Amino acid sequence: MKKKEQAEQTRLKILHAAIGEIHHKGYKAASLDHILAATDLTKGALYHHFSDKRELAHAILEEYLRMLVDVYWIKPLDDCADPVACLQDLIARNIAGMPDDEVFYGCLLNNLANETSGTDEELRAHIDQIYKSWETAFADALRKGQKNGTVSKAISPDEVASFIVAALAGARSLAKNSKSREPMIACGNSLISYLGAVCKPL
Amino acid sequence: MKKKEQAEQTRLKILHAAIGEIHHKGYKAASLDHILAATDLTKGALYHHFSDKRELAHAILEEYLRMLVDVYWIKPLDDCADPVACLQDLIARNIAGMPDDEVFYGCLLNNLANETSGTDEELRAHIDQIYKSWETAFADALRKGQKNGTVSKAISPDEVASFIVAALAGARSLAKNSKSREPMIACGNSLISYLGAVCKPL
Amino acid sequence: MKKKEQAEQTRLKILHAAIGEIHHKGYKAASLDHILAATDLTKGALYHHFSDKRELAHAILEEYLRMLVDVYWIKPLDDCADPVACLQDLIARNIAGMPDDEVFYGCLLNNLANETSGTDEELRAHIDQIYKSWETAFADALRKGQKNGTVSKAISPDEVASFIVAALAGARSLAKNSKSREPMIACGNSLISYLGAVCKPL
Amino acid sequence: MKKKEQAEQTRLKILHAAIGEIHHKGYKAASLDHILAATDLTKGALYHHFSDKRELAHAILEEYLRMLVDVYWIKPLDDCADPVACLQDLIARNIAGMPDDEVFYGCLLNNLANETSGTDEELRAHIDQIYKSWETAFADALRKGQKNGTVSKAISPDEVASFIVAALAGARSLAKNSKSREPMIACGNSLISYLGAVCKPL
DNA sequence: ACTTACGGGACTACCCGTTCGT
DNA sequence: ACGAACGGGTAGTCCCGTAAGT
Numbered sequence: 001m002k003k004k005e006q007a008e009q010t011r012l013k014i015l016h017a018a019i020g021e022i023h024h025k026g027y028k029a030a031s032l033d034h035i036l037a038a039t040d041l042t043k044g045a046l047y048h049h050f051s052d053k054r055e056l057a058h059a060i061l062e063e064y065l066r067m068l069v070d071v072y073w074i075k076p077l078d079d080c081a082d083p084v085a086c087l088q089d090l091i092a093r094n095i096a097g098m099p100d101d102e103v104f105y106g107c108l109l110n111n112l113a114n115e116t117s118g119t120d121e122e123l124r125a126h127i128d129q130i131y132k133s134w135e136t137a138f139a140d141a142l143r144k145g146q147k148n149g150t151v152s153k154a155i156s157p158d159e160v161a162s163f164i165v166a167a168l169a170g171a172r173s174l175a176k177n178s179k180s181r182e183p184m185i186a187c188g189n190s191l192i193s194y195l196g197a198v199c200k201p202l
Numbered sequence: 203m204k205k206k207e208q209a210e211q212t213r214l215k216i217l218h219a220a221i222g223e224i225h226h227k228g229y230k231a232a233s234l235d236h237i238l239a240a241t242d243l244t245k246g247a248l249y250h251h252f253s254d255k256r257e258l259a260h261a262i263l264e265e266y267l268r269m270l271v272d273v274y275w276i277k278p279l280d281d282c283a284d285p286v287a288c289l290q291d292l293i294a295r296n297i298a299g300m301p302d303d304e305v306f307y308g309c310l311l312n313n314l315a316n317e318t319s320g321t322d323e324e325l326r327a328h329i330d331q332i333y334k335s336w337e338t339a340f341a342d343a344l345r346k347g348q349k350n351g352t353v354s355k356a357i358s359p360d361e362v363a364s365f366i367v368a369a370l371a372g373a374r375s376l377a378k379n380s381k382s383r384e385p386m387i388a389c390g391n392s393l394i395s396y397l398g399a400v401c402k403p404l
Numbered sequence: 405m406k407k408k409e410q411a412e413q414t415r416l417k418i419l420h421a422a423i424g425e426i427h428h429k430g431y432k433a434a435s436l437d438h439i440l441a442a443t444d445l446t447k448g449a450l451y452h453h454f455s456d457k458r459e460l461a462h463a464i465l466e467e468y469l470r471m472l473v474d475v476y477w478i479k480p481l482d483d484c485a486d487p488v489a490c491l492q493d494l495i496a497r498n499i500a501g502m503p504d505d506e507v508f509y510g511c512l513l514n515n516l517a518n519e520t521s522g523t524d525e526e527l528r529a530h531i532d533q534i535y536k537s538w539e540t541a542f543a544d545a546l547r548k549g550q551k552n553g554t555v556s557k558a559i560s561p562d563e564v565a566s567f568i569v570a571a572l573a574g575a576r577s578l579a580k581n582s583k584s585r586e587p588m589i590a591c592g593n594s595l596i597s598y599l600g601a602v603c604k605p606l
Numbered sequence: 607m608k609k610k611e612q613a614e615q616t617r618l619k620i621l622h623a624a625i626g627e628i629h630h631k632g633y634k635a636a637s638l639d640h641i642l643a644a645t646d647l648t649k650g651a652l653y654h655h656f657s658d659k660r661e662l663a664h665a666i667l668e669e670y671l672r673m674l675v676d677v678y679w680i681k682p683l684d685d686c687a688d689p690v691a692c693l694q695d696l697i698a699r700n701i702a703g704m705p706d707d708e709v710f711y712g713c714l715l716n717n718l719a720n721e722t723s724g725t726d727e728e729l730r731a732h733i734d735q736i737y738k739s740w741e742t743a744f745a746d747a748l749r750k751g752q753k754n755g756t757v758s759k760a761i762s763p764d765e766v767a768s769f770i771v772a773a774l775a776g777a778r779s780l781a782k783n784s785k786s787r788e789p790m791i792a793c794g795n796s797l798i799s800y801l802g803a804v805c806k807p808l
Numbered sequence: 809a810c811t812t813a814c815g816g817g818a819c820t821a822c823c824c825g826t827t828c829g830t
Numbered sequence: 831a832c833g834a835a836c837g838g839g840t841a842g843t844c845c846c847g848t849a850a851g852t
């Protein structure tokens with residue numbers, strides 16, 4: 001049973017190196033050789049654990065990015081009485097707590113989406129699924145707020161959810177491109193204002 | 203004198219084909235051979251007019267994308283008395299008027315930004331410059347509004363401008379990835395609400 | 405004692421899958437991984453029973469192809485009083501009774517011979533040995549016929565035997581390549597005419 | 607105009623090296639790197655003149671093997687009054703005149719046919735076309751003989767043609783595999799007997 | 809101004825074989 | 831006896847860029 005653990009360790013080592021390489025260079029520009037050079041492994045190990053490069057991307061989506069979205073954006077909304085306040089808090093904390101290199105390298109999910117969704121239908125669908133789960137969590141929270149009277153009934157939860165995700169994704173793009181935190185701060189402040197002004201009941 | 207025009211025509215033919223290929227496949231995945239195959243030209247023509255692939259991208263940025271931003275987002279704000287109304291109108295019209303394939307292939311500027319800004323400093327700076335001019339136009343309009351009393355003095359023009367651009371860019375990302383217009387509509391509606399609720403003076 | 409049988413069963417399972425894969429794809433193009441995928445086994449099993457890919461080919465030759473030649477071409481000539489008639493009958497029956505896919509995939513022995521004999525001396529020798537036993541059976545039968553007067557003494561049994569085998573092998577090549585049974589029928593008819601016209605005593 | 611000739615020279619250099627490599631190692635086992643190492647050229651030159659490995663094979667078929675068949679087997683039958691005699695002569699001369707290494711490496715056309723026809727439909731069709739032109743030349747000659755009374759009307763020209771080609775191809779296989787000229791001599795003698803005994807009119 | 813020929817390198821995707829464990 | 835993990839190497843493809851020619 002030692003072997004199984006060791007193998008899983010190896011798999012994760014490759015996955016981690018792949019995350020780094022793809023985050024830094026992009027999916028297409030990422031080189032499997034570089035990924036392996038970052039580990040102490042060789043081609044054999046890689047192609048034992050992953051059938052090809054696309055499978056690596058799928059694994060990153062499923063085992064890494066989905067978890068990140070879950071931990072940072074979905075889980076914290078469980079059992080939230082006042083979704084507007086929760087979302088404001090969540091946005092503020094996530095932006096403030098984001099490490100510099102995360103800001104400068106951009107959002108891996110967003111990067112992957114932009115680069116692959118046009119050419120790889122399966123990857124696109126996979127990414128879409130993750131984005132959808134993100135939006136759904138926001139929308140569900142807002143719907144709950146509409147029921148308990150903390151959220152204005154005039155807004156469409158689905159639209160607001162999609163808007164917030166879009167704004168956050170766009171801000172990460174701008175931040176990466178301007179090598180500056182400012183777009184994210186601007187986006188955070190604006191979203192907080194927006195939520196307070198538009199989504200609260202009269 | 204005719205020769206000069208013919209040559210310029212050739213240059214533009216390549217530029218056009220490059221725009222299409224890069225928009226569809228992405229910068230790295232775009233192949234110079236494919237670009238040329240889409241024209242009736244060969245390597246010699248390309249490398250006569252452009253020093254290398256990066257220069258092609260720079261030309262696309264300078265001669266195509268900068269113009270698009272100008273025509274669609276900056277020029278329409280000249281001589282605008284009520285910037286909030288102008289922006290709301292602009293956003294609504296741009297989203298409604300965008301053709302389907304533009305929606306599905308995403309924003310070329312945004313695609314380029316995501317793919318190249320991490321690895322090519324010059325391209326990043328060039329793209330940033332275009333984004334900045336976009337944001338500046340929005341911010342200037344808002345500042346003018348603050349002076350003539352049509353815009354709330356409580357908001358930061360720079361932050362709001364950055365926020366709007368970020369939201370639009372993010373929405374285009376989501377739309378491309380979900381193969382649907384919905385994220386853009388949601389974003390448009392929400393931005394319009396936001397502008398009305400937050401940026402108007404009391 | 406049961407273990408031994410089970411192991412032998414495993415060996416045969418691999419051998420069978422290898423025969424199929426090599427027949428369809430050729431020796432070089434055949435993949436050990438594909439062969440194993442066609443069974444429910446893995447590398448460990450293969451390399452337990454066979455030292456390497458070449459050994460697999462040797463096993464196919466020794467345990468499968470030699471047997472086929474024996475059953476279809478050598479055994480039927482035992483105790484044959486009139487070898488010309490026997491050969492004519494044998495050729496006609498073998499061609500008529502050959503299933504379509506056998507026709508279209510060609511003769512495995514011939515395929516192996518063409519592909520490996522130039523690069524692997526041991527395989528070449530092994531294949532040659534099988535061909536030789538085939539020719540020898542024909543030649544011996546003809547010699548016996550010469551003794552009992554049913555075969556013309558003017559012909560060289562060795563040459564005729566070699567000729568028949570060559571014609572049959574060539575016809576299978578042509579049939580495979582033309583995806584048609586016709587070359588084999590033409591060859592069968594012609595060989596029968598040849599035997600009747602040339603090998604019968606005056 | 608110098609450049610065009612130089613380029614054609616380059617193309618032929620690659621083609622020649624490819625013929626050698628594929629003849630010696632087989633199609634699948636042939637390495638493009640080895641082919642190029644045999645010339646003073648690099649990948650760029652190869653992929654400028656040929657789109658891929660299969661195209662190389664097609665070029666060998668079209669520009670080399672078709673010509674060989676033409677020169678050695680088809681052209682000599684033009685203006686032949688007595689096809690049986692012509693064929694007998696042709697077969698004898700071709701076998702006698704064949705250099706040793708040609709015998710030992712086998713017939714490139716036959717090798718290609720055996721190795722590729724099962725997996726590449728286009729190559730199969732191309733090879734078939736060449737074999738067909740070969741058979742047709744034999745059959746046409748025999749038909750002419752039937753008209754002028756030098757060939758028995760009892761035989762089917764198409765079947766006999768196919769048979770001769772099959773026998774010759776098979777003999778080259780056996781010769782290659784046995785590293786001996788004997789199978790070809792046996793085949794030549796037997797075909798000559800066959801033609802005399804079966805195809806001559808009574 | 810533009811074409812054709814070519815250099816030279818990189819990438820992914822295999823493949824065969826070994827080793828360790830069970 | 832067999833499974834699973836991994837080593838190590840090579841193959842074909844394609845790509846960007848150069849340079850000589852016209």
